[in-house]
């Protein structure tokens with residue numbers, strides 16, 4: 001790290017997330033009612049790229065209220081573990097698992113910082129380590145994240161990451177067409193905007209957030225340095241929320257730039273495997 005960390009980054013982000021959990025539980029964005037009724041929370045490209053999870057163990061880092069984690073359980077993962085540093089998020093995920101009939105042997109949730117995951121989760125390794133959709137931006141040190149995440153991938157297993165594309169971090173909020181921020185900035189991005197992406201008008205008081213942008217080259221290089229082997233890096237022209245005012249929502253629920261605009265990558269996904277034991 002070549003820049004000072006704001007000393008309150010973790011505490012500020014935790015307060016911010018803790019306050020947003022009940023808002024997200026009540027939100028249309030997370031649509032818990034639909035989820036309880038059987039809706040899958042995963043994105044179609046994630047399901048296709050991760051492939052069949054039946055009989056496999058899966059660790060979800062930064063699992064929030066557990067919908068994605070439990071969607072993998074519904075798809076047949078033999079054991080899912082979700083980790084998040086927000087206690088209210090973990091409590092909500094546990095309650096949801098119980099409601100859906102998944103006992104702790106099938107779905108468990110741990111409250112811990114992602115950097116402490118190796119000590120916090122119940123097993124030493126998992127067939128699949130899954131994460132993303134707004135996870136890496138909360139972490140100051142992507143090399144350390146990669147070391148922790150890779151250390152939890154079992155031999156023959158893989159890490160799968162689906163994230164918002166860092167190119168979107170440099171564009172103007174209104175149109176998403178002008179480059180207004182430094183792609184390579186390592187400075188913490190401090191924000192005080194109330195509300196949340198799931199409810200822009202929600203009234204909130206813990207609004208300070210400390211985030212970082214991570215260029216794709218940095219993420220891929222950090223993972224490769226751990227000994228994982230990159231299988232693919234895909235870029236997607238869709239997003240999950242109205243990141244730019246110019247975004248239009250399609251019938252498939254994804255947000256895109258208007259059709260008359262040249263496309264840019266809005267999300268990316270990657271898979272990195274640990275070779276099986278010889």
Ligand SMILES: C[S@@+](CC[C@H](N)C(=O)[O-])C[C@H]1O[C@@H](n2cnc3c(N)ncnc32)[C@H](O)[C@@H]1O
Nearest residue numbers: 017062064084085086089112113114133134138
């Ligand atoms: C946008 S959510 C993850 C997206 C998730 N797929 C979803 O939409 O349900 C980000 C999550 O990261 C968690 N988080 C942020 N910083 C963390 C850290 N240092 N350690 C563990 N969890 C963290 C937050 O509590 C939050 O639940």
